[in-house]
Structure formats: C-alpha cells, structure tokens
Amino acid sequence: MATIGFIGLGNMGAPMAANLVKAGHRVNGYDVNAKVVQALAAAGVQAAHSAAEATRGADVVITMLPAGEHVRDVWLHQGGLIEAVKGSTPLLIDCSTIDVDSARVVTDAARVAGLEMLDAPVSGGVGGATAATLTFMVGGSDTAFARGLPVLQAMGKNIVHAGGPGAGQAAKICNNMMLAINMVGVSEGFLLAQNLGLDWDKLFQIASTSSGQSWALSSYCPAPGPVPAAPSNRDYAAGFTAALMLKDVKLSQAAADATGSPTPLAAHAMSFYQAVVDAGDGGKDFSVVFRRLANLNRQGQA
Amino acid sequence: MATIGFIGLGNMGAPMAANLVKAGHRVNGYDVNAKVVQALAAAGVQAAHSAAEATRGADVVITMLPAGEHVRDVWLHQGGLIEAVKGSTPLLIDCSTIDVDSARVVTDAARVAGLEMLDAPVSGGVGGATAATLTFMVGGSDTAFARGLPVLQAMGKNIVHAGGPGAGQAAKICNNMMLAINMVGVSEGFLLAQNLGLDWDKLFQIASTSSGQSWALSSYCPAPGPVPAAPSNRDYAAGFTAALMLKDVKLSQAAADATGSPTPLAAHAMSFYQAVVDAGDGGKDFSVVFRRLANLNRQGQA
Numbered sequence: 001m002a003t004i005g006f007i008g009l010g011n012m013g014a015p016m017a018a019n020l021v022k023a024g025h026r027v028n029g030y031d032v033n034a035k036v037v038q039a040l041a042a043a044g045v046q047a048a049h050s051a052a053e054a055t056r057g058a059d060v061v062i063t064m065l066p067a068g069e070h071v072r073d074v075w076l077h078q079g080g081l082i083e084a085v086k087g088s089t090p091l092l093i094d095c096s097t098i099d100v101d102s103a104r105v106v107t108d109a110a111r112v113a114g115l116e117m118l119d120a121p122v123s124g125g126v127g128g129a130t131a132a133t134l135t136f137m138v139g140g141s142d143t144a145f146a147r148g149l150p151v152l153q154a155m156g157k158n159i160v161h162a163g164g165p166g167a168g169q170a171a172k173i174c175n176n177m178m179l180a181i182n183m184v185g186v187s188e189g190f191l192l193a194q195n196l197g198l199d200w201d202k203l204f205q206i207a208s209t210s211s212g213q214s215w216a217l218s219s220y221c222p223a224p225g226p227v228p229a230a231p232s233n234r235d236y237a238a239g240f241t242a243a244l245m246l247k248d249v250k251l252s253q254a255a256a257d258a259t260g261s262p263t264p265l266a267a268h269a270m271s272f273y274q275a276v277v278d279a280g281d282g283g284k285d286f287s288v289v290f291r292r293l294a295n296l297n298r299q300g301q302a
Numbered sequence: 303m304a305t306i307g308f309i310g311l312g313n314m315g316a317p318m319a320a321n322l323v324k325a326g327h328r329v330n331g332y333d334v335n336a337k338v339v340q341a342l343a344a345a346g347v348q349a350a351h352s353a354a355e356a357t358r359g360a361d362v363v364i365t366m367l368p369a370g371e372h373v374r375d376v377w378l379h380q381g382g383l384i385e386a387v388k389g390s391t392p393l394l395i396d397c398s399t400i401d402v403d404s405a406r407v408v409t410d411a412a413r414v415a416g417l418e419m420l421d422a423p424v425s426g427g428v429g430g431a432t433a434a435t436l437t438f439m440v441g442g443s444d445t446a447f448a449r450g451l452p453v454l455q456a457m458g459k460n461i462v463h464a465g466g467p468g469a470g471q472a473a474k475i476c477n478n479m480m481l482a483i484n485m486v487g488v489s490e491g492f493l494l495a496q497n498l499g500l501d502w503d504k505l506f507q508i509a510s511t512s513s514g515q516s517w518a519l520s521s522y523c524p525a526p527g528p529v530p531a532a533p534s535n536r537d538y539a540a541g542f543t544a545a546l547m548l549k550d551v552k553l554s555q556a557a558a559d560a561t562g563s564p565t566p567l568a569a570h571a572m573s574f575y576q577a578v579v580d581a582g583d584g585g586k587d588f589s590v591v592f593r594r595l596a597n598l599n600r601q602g603q604a
Contacts (some may be wrong), residue, residue, distance in 0.1 A: 012416065175514035
C-alpha cells in the first residue's frame with residue numbers, strides 16, 4: 001500500500017481521501033481550510049500543516065483544487081510541490097477540472113524536474129466521490145497511467161486512459177460541452193411538446209428509443225415526470241450544479257478560442273447557464289436550464 | 303384483409319404500398335407521376351387514374367406526400383378525398399411529415415365529415431420503408447389507432463400512439479429537432495477534441511458511456527472512424543438527407559413561432575443545415591454538418 005499526499009479536501013477531495021484510507025493507503029492530507037483537515041481525522045487521514053508537509057515520504061501526490069490558477073500556484077510557485085518533492089520521485093496526479101493549457105504547463109514542469117504526472121479529472125460528483133464510483137479521464141504516458149491506476153481504482157469505478165498529457169482535461173470538457181448543448185436541446189424539445197399538447201411521457205417514450213435520444217433525456221430528463229430519479233423531480237436539487245456546468249463550458253470555450261474551434265451552439269448554450277447562475281440558481285442542478293426556458297416561454301420572450 | 307387506397311408513391315410511398323400488398327391487402331395506388339404507378343404493377347399495386355379513383359371501395363385511405371400544402375390540397379380541395387369518400391367510412395391515415403396545424407385542419411375536416419383520421423409520420427427512411435421496419439408516430443383517437451394498427455404493422459415495426467390528433471406530427475418534429483441540435487453539438491465536440499489533440503476513438507469511448515452520450519454520437523458519429531456504419535465513413539451518403547432534416551427543423555420552428563416556444567439552439571442549428579443545403583449538399587446525410595463546421599475551422603471563421 002502507498003503513502004499518498006492529498007492536497008485539496010473540499011466536497012470532492014474529502015471523500016476521495018477517505019476512500020484511499022479505506023483501501024489501505026496511508027494518506028497525509030492538507031487543505032487551506034484547517035477545519036476540513038481536522039474533520040477527516042476520524043476517517044483516518046493524517047493532518048499535514050502545509051502542502052509541502054503532505055508530500056513528505058509520498059509515493060503519490062494528488063491535488064483536487066477549484067481551478068487552473070490554484071493548480072499552477074500549488075505546483076509551480078516558489079516552494080511549490082514540484083520543488084518540494086524533488087529528490088524523491090512520487091507520481092503526481094491532478095484530479096482538478098482545469099483548462100488544458102494549465103494542465104500541460106504543470107505537466108511540462110514536472111517532466112523537466114524528472115517527475116511523472118497525470119491529469120485525471122473526474123465525473124460523478126460528490127455522490128460518486130463518496131461511493132468510490134467516479135469516472136476518471138486520464139491524460140499522461142502509459143507508464144504513468146499504469147502507476148496511477150491502482151490508486152485511482154480506490155476512488156473510482158471507470159478509469160479511462162484518454163491519451164497523453166492534457167488528454168484527460170480535453171476529454172472532460174468535450175464531453176461536458178456536448179452534455180451542456182444536449183440539455184438545452186432536450187429542454188427546447190419538451191417545451192415545444194408541451195405547447196403543442198404532446199404529453200411529456202409520450203415524447204419520452206418515443207425519443208428515448210429513437211434518434212432524438214441522449215443521456216440528458218434518457219437519464220436526466222429536465223422536464224419533471226418521465227425520469228423519477230432526475231433532479232427535475234426534486235426542484236432541481238443538484239446533482240451537478242449549474243455553476244459547475246458553467247465553469248466547464250467556459251473551459252471549453254477558452255479552449256475553443258485558443259485553438260480557433262467553431263463551437264457556436266456551445267457558446268449559445270453557455271449564455272443560458274450564465275443566466276441561470278446570474279439569477280441566483282448556480283447551486284441548483286444544471287438541468288434547471290429547463291425552468292429558465294419555461295419562464296421565457298411564459299413571458300413570451302421566445 | 304383490407305382494400306387500401308394509397309396516394310403518393312414516391313421514394314417512401316412506393317415500398318410502403320408494396321409491403322401492404324405483401325401482407326395480403328388489396329392496394330389501389332395513385333401518384334401524379336404516372337410512371338411510378340406503372341412501375342408498381344409488378345409489385346401487385348393496382349393502378350388508379352386519380353386520387354379519388356384510388357379511394358373507391360377502400361377500407362383505409364393512406365397519403366404519403368411531400369408537405370402540408372399537398373396534404374391539404376389532396377384532402378380538402380373541391381372534389382378532394384374527404385368529399386370522395388363521403389358515404390363510406392374508410393379510416394384515413396396521413397403518413398406525410400407536415401406541420402401540426404395542417405394535420406389538425408385536415409383531421410378536423412375529416413371529423414366534421416364523420417370520418418376517423420390518423421396523423422402517422424414515419425422515421426426510418428427509404429431503408430425502413432423497404433424493410434417494413436419504419437417507426438410510426440401516430441396521433442388520433444384510441445378507436446382510430448386500434449383500427450389503423452394492423453395496417454401500419456404491415457409497413458413498420460414500432461407503432462407508437464403519441465396522443466390525439468396532431469400528436470404524431472408533434473412527436474416527430476420534437477424528436478428531430480432534438481436530433482438536429484445534438485448532431486451539431488457532437489460535431490462541435492469532436493472538432494474541439496481534434497484541435498486539442500484528443501483522439502476521436504478515445505472521445506467516443508468516453509462520451510458514449512458517459513453523460514455526453516446521444517444517439518447522434520453513439521449510432522451516427524459525424525466524425526469518421528468511431529462508428530463504422532455511420533454515413534461519415536461513406537462521404538456522408540444518406541441516410542437521412544440534410545434537405546429532409548432542414549425541412550423538419552423548419553417545421554419545428556414554424557410550430558415554435560406559432561406557439562411562442564423558445565427554441566434558440568434549434569434556430570441556431572437550423573442555420574447550419576440551411577448553409578449545408580445552400581452549398582449544394584442537401585442530398586448528403588445530415589451529419590455532413592460536421593464537415594461544414596470543419597471547413598469553418600480550417601478557414602479560421604470560428
């Protein structure tokens with residue numbers, strides 16, 4: 001079993017670290033919020049008083065942070081983690097969802113320092129983190145992936161090697177960008193059905209077994225009723241928040257801008273998630289975009 | 303077995319009529335193009351010299367026509383089919399894909415004349431029409447649906463009762479509108495992946511088993527490679543043509559306008575299918591929208 005330094009013990013990081021302990025690993029945890037570190041003592045996570053301290057003696061160092069700026073800061077700044085682990089050769093894994101450029105900058109710096117690193121963003125949310133059923137989308141070399149696999153398997157169920165450095169982040173934002181579009185599209189379809197007097201259950205029955213099918217429709221229908229487990233039936237309690245979806249679509253648009261990629265529907269869809277967040281619903285499930293469209297409908301602002 | 307009048311023997315209507323003969327029905331066929339009627343003699347379809355003649359002695363009268371104007375014209379104009387069948391009480395079935403309003407106008411006229419009518423647009427294309435594996439989305443009363451079911455089963459595999467009059471048309475355009483959006487979204491995702499250096503097969507492997515999944519991706523991937531059976535691997539040979547998709551999205555937008563429904567992504571997606579048709583690719587499969595976006599990408603017109 002490995003010694004693992006874990007930096008970033010928020011809503012996702014905390015249960016992920018706890019699952020590593022459950023799997024028999026020794027985990028040294030650090031977070032800027034000392035309270036969450038203390039709270040994890042009961043789960044068997046050893047408290048470290050700095051990020052650098054958490055990496056001492058580590059075979060693997062994992063970060064789970066909010067955004068690219070935090071990831072660059074923690075790994076690269078003077079006295080940052082890449083400097084801290086020099087001399088030993090732990091495997092580095094960043095599980096944050098960040099921009100592809102930041103992921104590649106940090107991975108390059110690790111490579112220059114003679115270290116192997118994986119970008120391994122997740123999907124599955126807090127529920128998946130707690131149940132150790134996350135999906136990891138992993139970028140990095142074959143050898144680094146092989147090294148990281150057993151550790152990732154303690155936190156997730158589906159571990160996919162997407163390609164070289166940055167490929168994990170690329171896969172996540174491409175997937176979530178398509179999801180963001182599909183969800184607005186399903187919302188438009190169900191609103192139009194309602195206005196045409198077509199029953200939602202009938203549209204669901206037809207489209208979920210036909211060419212209009214999508215995960216957004218079949219598993220997460222934003223109109224209440226057809227999918228009982230969907231957040232639409234619980235006043236859009238998340239689930240995957242609109243704020244996080246907005247973050248991911250923004251990352252996709254930053255990547256599209258940087259590479260000159262035409263993503264017109266994604267840009268259009270983003271404006272709806274932005275409007276949801278601006279209206280104070282960022283903490284609701286992202287499928288709440290249906291309710292926003294329904295409000296536009298009622299107001300005749302189509 | 304029934305006597306069936308069949309009006310409209312084009313690419314879809316001809317194999318549908320032939321399948322009715324195969325199932326043991328007597329079919330009297332008519333089309334404005336006398337040649338297609340003659341050609342169907344070999345399949346056992348009796349030639350009628352007018353639409354009205356095709357309805358003589360019919361238990362069921364079926365129309366399969368290009369657009370709402372033709373359907374209204376054939377059924378409603380002076381000497382039209384509703385007048386022609388007065389005195390007998392055949393079941394009327396319109397299998398054309400038309401606007402919801404035209405469908406309801408014709409159904410209302412039928413009702414006033416004491417006749418039962420179904421709107422029953424199909425999906426599955428010429429291949430489905432030939433193999434008798436079409437999906438029928440059917441609007442109309444329970445009794446009319448029960449009466450029509452055995453006839454529709456001779457031409458299709460999946461017969462869904464979507465609701466009252468017009469519900470078949472509503473279901474088809476809502477489904478196809480969602481499909482139109484999903485297809486552009488998948489195209490954007492695969493182009494962004496390419497520009498980020500993410501392998502298409504990897505994105506497919508991840509997204510087809512994740513929240514980004516859709517029929518447009520899993521069964522019909524517009525980027526060549528991941529789905530060998532998809533038109534993208536045959537230079538976008540249809541399949542379902544871009545011209546027909548444009549027709550359906552236009553119907554959805556007409557319905558959205560008429561009901562004040564907000565369908566912003568559908569309107570945006572429509573502009574891409576329009577551009578494909580304007581560029582002379584209306585006969586290609588609708589997934590050719592990927593190639594259009596890829597061209598924009600190369601031209602830096604993102």
